Amino acid sequence: MRFVDEFRDPELGRALSGEILSLVEPGRHYKLMEVCGGHTHSIYKYGIDDLLPANVELVHGPGCPVCVIPMGRVDDGIAIAHQDGVIFTCFGDMMRVPGSSGSLLDAKAAGADIRMVYSPLDALRIAKHNPERQVVFFAIGFETTAPSTALTLKRARAEHLPNFSVMCSHVTIVPPVRALLESPDLRLDGFIGPGHVSTVVGARPFEFIPADYGRPVVISGFEPLDILQSIEMILRQLAAGRCEVENQYKRVVPYEGNLRALEVMAEVFELRPHFEWRGLGFISHSGLKLTEAYAELDAEARFSVPGVRVADPKACQCGEVLKGVIKPWECKVFGTACTPERPIGTCMVSSEGACAAYYNFGRFAREREVV
Amino acid sequence: MCLAIPGQVIEIVDDANRLAKVDVAGVRRNVSIGLLDGEDGGVVPGDWVLIHVGFAISKVDEEEARATRDLLVRMGADYEQELEELKASVIE
Ligand code: SF4
Numbered sequence: 001m002r003f004v005d006e007f008r009d010p011e012l013g014r015a016l017s018g019e020i021l022s023l024v025e026p027g028r029h030y031k032l033m034e035v036c037g038g039h040t041h042s043i044y045k046y047g048i049d050d051l052l053p054a055n056v057e058l059v060h061g062p063g064c065p066v067c068v069i070p071m072g073r074v075d076d077g078i079a080i081a082h083q084d085g086v087i088f089t090c091f092g093d094m095m096r097v098p099g100s101s102g103s104l105l106d107a108k109a110a111g112a113d114i115r116m117v118y119s120p121l122d123a124l125r126i127a128k129h130n131p132e133r134q135v136v137f138f139a140i141g142f143e144t145t146a147p148s149t150a151l152t153l154k155r156a157r158a159e160h161l162p163n164f165s166v167m168c169s170h171v172t173i174v175p176p177v178r179a180l181l182e183s184p185d186l187r188l189d190g191f192i193g194p195g196h197v198s199t200v201v202g203a204r205p206f207e208f209i210p211a212d213y214g215r216p217v218v219i220s221g222f223e224p225l226d227i228l229q230s231i232e233m234i235l236r237q238l239a240a241g242r243c244e245v246e247n248q249y250k251r252v253v254p255y256e257g258n259l260r261a262l263e264v265m266a267e268v269f270e271l272r273p274h275f276e277w278r279g280l281g282f283i284s285h286s287g288l289k290l291t292e293a294y295a296e297l298d299a300e301a302r303f304s305v306p307g308v309r310v311a312d313p314k315a316c317q318c319g320e321v322l323k324g325v326i327k328p329w330e331c332k333v334f335g336t337a338c339t340p341e342r343p344i345g346t347c348m349v350s351s352e353g354a355c356a357a358y359y360n361f362g363r364f365a366r367e368r369e370v371v
Numbered sequence: 372m373c374l375a376i377p378g379q380v381i382e383i384v385d386d387a388n389r390l391a392k393v394d395v396a397g398v399r400r401n402v403s404i405g406l407l408d409g410e411d412g413g414v415v416p417g418d419w420v421l422i423h424v425g426f427a428i429s430k431v432d433e434e435e436a437r438a439t440r441d442l443l444v445r446m447g448a449d450y451e452q453e454l455e456e457l458k459a460s461v462i463e
Contacts, residue, residue, distance in 0.1 A: 148425065
């Protein structure tokens with residue numbers, strides 16, 4: 001148990017893995033999904049898999065915002081970036097996501113003015129300082145990030161900034177989880193609920209999981225001990241035949257979420273009828289667009305974008321990874337044609353993506369198994 | 372961009388636009404505190420917050436902030452990159 005020694009409280013770590021062992025029924029296989037990429041990262045980094053009994057399997061979910069952006073959206077972004085007078089801004093993680101003919105980084109090398117920003121407010125400042133240019137912000141992310149874009153848009157509108165617009169690719173967390181629960185190829189026993197998304201949406205939106213699908217959910221913090229404790233809480237529910245939403249991360253996540261953030265989002269965004277997810281296909285009511293009142297700040301309306309749907313590359317099995325059907329290393333191109341330096345699929349781009357997390361940390365775990 | 376990093380509010384720098392100066396591991400930058408308005412009186416200097424893409428998204432106590440920072444420091448490269456990106460940020 002080399003890894004437990006790195007925990008904040010190794011004793012508690014050992015106690016929890018003992019608890020977990022006593023809660024599982026021998027002969028029963030448990031599949032638990034961690035929805036959030038941040039959890040995937042911690043799980044690989046701390047080798048939490050190795051602390052669990054062999055019949056408790058962790059499946060990595062779709063909660064990495066960069067990983068779910070489809071190729072067609074990247075192509076649309078690049079098309080806008082190449083227009084005359086445009087400064088195209090995006091988060092650093094987004095730069096390397098492959099589109100059908102290269103990434104934003106490649107487009108930048110080819111001469112487009114593409115700038116990495118830390119915050120949508122940085123993009124807004126660039127717009128103010130470059131009144132003769134059109135500044136577009138490529139907005140991605142779940143409900144953790146969407147309120148920030150919303151507040152930025154409110155400010156842009158209040159200040160009547162004519163040269164700022166947003167290409168809105170925000171997504172919501174509940175529809176893909178519901179799609180996974182409906183998916184016949186996957187039988188999940190419980191969910192480790194996302195931590196940061198829940199600071200905004202709260203715990204309530206996850207109540208449908210126990211109510212409609214009879215599966216427990218435990219919203220979890222990011223420390224290895226948090227994750228271990230959340231697994232213990234899920235297994236305890238299963239052992240007792242209970243299923244409900246529990247909040248392991250109470251110290252940060254209020255059950256009601258952040259009402260102010262929800263209010264701002266509701267004012268600025270509305271649901272798209274459907275949105276395409278990389279690897280998962282179209283999911284209805286899963287993406288956000290700007291409401292009528294903000295339509296003039298919508299980059300997709302301001303610049304005509306091709307909006308072409310591009311199929312994922314043949315070699316790429318990101319869909320199966322995002323659905324937890326295969327493990328990253330089971331993809332044919334994992335670590336060979338597809339690496340963090342030269343990603344084919346999105347799961348290899350962000351360090352929160354399952355493939356990148358596994359590539360960076362998981363190999364050590366597997367080497368340990370071999371020796 | 373997925374990380375939420377802890378910082379301490381130093382001062383409110385622009386009340387109308389709800390901007391505050393925060394200290395994140397010695398790096399001092401402006402972030403928006405507008406998403407915490409109304410949450411038990413909003414944010415005041417001295418408060419610890421989790422910051423994501425230039426916005427404080429939740430208040431935390433000091434112990435939680437320190438524990439989160441320790442966790443991030445142990446994450447290594449990703450936290451460092453996040454700090455680099457924060458350093459490059461100029462919110463006004
Ligand atoms: S190895 Fe690359 S192509 Fe295969 S699933 Fe992972 S990211 Fe996608």
